[in-house]
Amino acid sequence: MSYQYLTIGAVERDSGIARDTLRIWERRYGFPLPMRNDKGERMYSQGQLRRLQRIRRLLDQGLRPGKVVTLSDADLDALEAELYPEAQLDESIENILNVLQTGDGSELGAVLAHSYQQQGMQAFITQTVIPLLHTVGERWARGQLQIFEEHLLSQVLLRLLNTEISALQHTAKQPRILLATLPGEEHTLGLLMLAALLSFRHISVINLGGEVPLDQIVAAVFRFDAAVLGISFSGAYQHDSIRGNVNQLRAMLPQSVDIWMGGEGVGRMRKLPPGVTRFASLDNLPL
Amino acid sequence: MSYQYLTIGAVERDSGIARDTLRIWERRYGFPLPMRNDKGERMYSQGQLRRLQRIRRLLDQGLRPGKVVTLSDADLDALEAELYPEAQLDESIENILNVLQTGDGSELGAVLAHSYQQQGMQAFITQTVIPLLHTVGERWARGQLQIFEEHLLSQVLLRLLNTEISALQHTAKQPRILLATLPGEEHTLGLLMLAALLSFRHISVINLGGEVPLDQIVAAVFRFDAAVLGISFSGAYQHDSIRGNVNQLRAMLPQSVDIWMGGEGVGRMRKLPPGVTRFASLDNLPL
DNA sequence: AATATTATTTGTCCTAGACAAATGAAAATT
DNA sequence: AATTTTCATTTGTCTAGGACAAATAATATT
Numbered sequence: 089m090s091y092q093y094l095t096i097g098a099v100e101r102d103s104g105i106a107r108d109t110l111r112i113w114e115r116r117y118g119f120p121l122p123m124r125n126d127k128g129e130r131m132y133s134q135g136q137l138r139r140l141q142r143i144r145r146l147l148d149q150g151l152r153p154g155k156v157v158t159l160s161d162a163d164l165d166a167l168e169a170e171l172y173p174e175a176q177l178d179e180s181i182e183n184i185l186n187v188l189q190t191g192d193g194s195e196l197g198a199v200l201a202h203s204y205q206q207q208g209m210q211a212f213i214t215q216t217v218i219p220l221l222h223t224v225g226e227r228w229a230r231g232q233l234q235i236f237e238e239h240l241l242s243q244v245l246l247r248l249l250n251t252e253i254s255a256l257q258h259t260a261k262q263p264r265i266l267l268a269t270l271p272g273e274e275h276t277l278g279l280l281m282l283a284a285l286l287s288f289r290h291i292s293v294i295n296l297g298g299e300v301p302l303d304q305i306v307a308a309v310f311r312f313d314a315a316v317l318g319i320s321f322s323g324a325y326q327h328d329s330i331r332g333n334v335n336q337l338r339a340m341l342p343q344s345v346d347i348w349m350g351g352e353g354v355g356r357m358r359k360l361p362p363g364v365t366r367f368a369s370l371d372n373l374p375l
Numbered sequence: 376m377s378y379q380y381l382t383i384g385a386v387e388r389d390s391g392i393a394r395d396t397l398r399i400w401e402r403r404y405g406f407p408l409p410m411r412n413d414k415g416e417r418m419y420s421q422g423q424l425r426r427l428q429r430i431r432r433l434l435d436q437g438l439r440p441g442k443v444v445t446l447s448d449a450d451l452d453a454l455e456a457e458l459y460p461e462a463q464l465d466e467s468i469e470n471i472l473n474v475l476q477t478g479d480g481s482e483l484g485a486v487l488a489h490s491y492q493q494q495g496m497q498a499f500i501t502q503t504v505i506p507l508l509h510t511v512g513e514r515w516a517r518g519q520l521q522i523f524e525e526h527l528l529s530q531v532l533l534r535l536l537n538t539e540i541s542a543l544q545h546t547a548k549q550p551r552i553l554l555a556t557l558p559g560e561e562h563t564l565g566l567l568m569l570a571a572l573l574s575f576r577h578i579s580v581i582n583l584g585g586e587v588p589l590d591q592i593v594a595a596v597f598r599f600d601a602a603v604l605g606i607s608f609s610g611a612y613q614h615d616s617i618r619g620n621v622n623q624l625r626a627m628l629p630q631s632v633d634i635w636m637g638g639e640g641v642g643r644m645r646k647l648p649p650g651v652t653r654f655a656s657l658d659n660l661p662l
Numbered sequence: 663a664a665t666a667t668t669a670t671t672t673g674t675c676c677t678a679g680a681c682a683a684a685t686g687a688a689a690a691t692t
Numbered sequence: 693a694a695t696t697t698t699c700a701t702t703t704g705t706c707t708a709g710g711a712c713a714a715a716t717a718a719t720a721t722t
Binding site for chain 2: 101102192193194197198234235236239240242243246247248250251253254255257258260264268271274292294295296297300301304305307308311312313
């Protein structure tokens with residue numbers, strides 16, 4: 089499709105790996121070893137970008153660069169096969185994927201809405217949406233699914249969940265829960281699923297969305313007198329930053345405010361900071 | 376609130392100005408001149424960050440660094456006052472802002488929904504949402520409005536527009552329009568407003584959301600047989616990249632596919648690439 | 663088995679220079 | 693007078709190779 093070479097800036101953007109890190113991997117591990125243009129600048133191939141994206145995904149799972157960066161494509165395949173076992177899929181999920189990958193775009197919303205109406209919010213999210221997103225990620229890693237299909241699914245889910253929250257919000261009561269992600273964490277779908285589940289239980293939710301600076305989160309908690317602050321970390325979030333940021337938040341907020349941490353990024357943490365509640369899955373919220 | 380010093384990485388993240396650029400501004404213009412920690416690393420103050428954010432906003436308006444970076448706070452005030460003249464506000468907008476800044480969070484959605492029901496989609500978007508977002512930006516620049524309030528407004532609008540699109544989509548007919556922003560452009564609210572307006576006219580819209588790689592946009596156009604591709608550029612998008620990217624898109628797509636470009640970033644462009652339609656405002660779509 | 667100590671891995675930051683793309687100003691042309 | 697061309701300036705992104713501390717793994721000690 090596009091047999092263009094990419095600058096280091098473009099690779100940083102598309103892989104999520106910092107420039108400095110790309111250069112130092114090259115020095116230390118010998119990968120990626122991009123070509124150079126006549127100015128002496130690194131020019132990465134599409135294949136190198138793709139491998140970097142796969143590597144990034146493995147690092148997000150907790151693997152270490154020293155063991156992953158040097159792997160060949162074949163070894164990567166093997167490692168992925170091991171880490172992401174091919175789940176056997178529900179028939180309805182299979183169907184949704186099928187619509188996503190072969191449909192004409194307008195049907196996807198209808199199929200998902202149908203699932204939702206059959207299952208109700210809780211089951212829809214835990215048994216349909218989450219496995220669906222997992223599978224989409226796996227298929228992407230295998231090259232069986234295009235990125236725009238992933239985008240489309242996100243948008244359609246965004247619309248569906250927001251629509252349902254709208255329908256439920258006016259019945260909401262206390263306690264009030266404030267939701268946000270921290271700067272650097274753009275993945276807001278988890279937040280939205282949580283908001284939907286809470287709305288469904290008639291709990292009042294204020295969703296600030298993604299990338300909210302710490303002091304602003306604190307200001308919002310005070311302003312809206314929130315009883316709980318929910319922060320979501322996708323797998324992509326650097327483990328290191330999580331702890332520091334959450335400790336800082338804990339120190340800035342009164343003890344009466346509960347902090348909930350959720351998302352894949354949290355599941356891998358051993359110890360949680362004191363005064364913080366983990367909700368490992370959306371199945372059992374700490375209510 | 377937080378009188379902490381920030382590393383260059385944090386400033387890059389929160390101001391949107393690249394590390395390299397921060398260092399070179401320091402060299403060339405003498406601002407920002409951060410303190411150094413004992414490791415010799417730059418440590419920026421909150422005030423420096425704030426000024427950088429204001430500068431960034433002016434650059435997004437098309438001003439040049441050489442004229443802006445060296446300005447004092449007072450001169451910045453003056454420049455902002457000149458560039459963002461205090462618009463006199465509609466009473467209903469005044470009211471929405473008031474709810475945003477003093478309400479308890481749950482009312483905002485209701486107030487906006489009320490405006491929408493009174494005005495209909497077209498007027499709501501052009502006469503309420505757009506001036507509202509403008510004013511919020513101005514107030515933020517003046518330090519009269521907090522960032523979390525901006526986030527909250529975005530989320531509530533996101534929900535409202537998505538809800539209305541849901542209600543309208545199933546009546547949609549041809550032509551089919553595909554919407555997306557390019558990598559680097561995270562601002563998707565413009566896209567959503569466009570999607571809402573089009574849905575309101577019973578036009579079928581497929582919204583891929585933000586930051587979609589070029590080749591993926593092209594793949595999606597073919598897959599969904601879109602008649603029109605709509606790309607939105609916020610003011611923040613680098614003018615340079617716009618032209619190159621759009622030219623590339625034009626070359627990758629058959630002439631039968633119209634390309635629409637919109638958003639503030641486009642308004643400042645002199646010539647458009649050939650074969651591309653501009654919609655300067657959401658008031659008159661090229662239909 | 664749990665804890666403390668040492669070794670290794672790893673990412674972010676540093677300096678100072680180079681260069682081309684984009685922009686603005688001036689000159690030449692229609 | 694308006695448009696195009698040419699030249700000068702501004703500006704951001706990229707380079708190299710080194711340094712260092714925080715996080716993690718491995719080993720020793722209680």
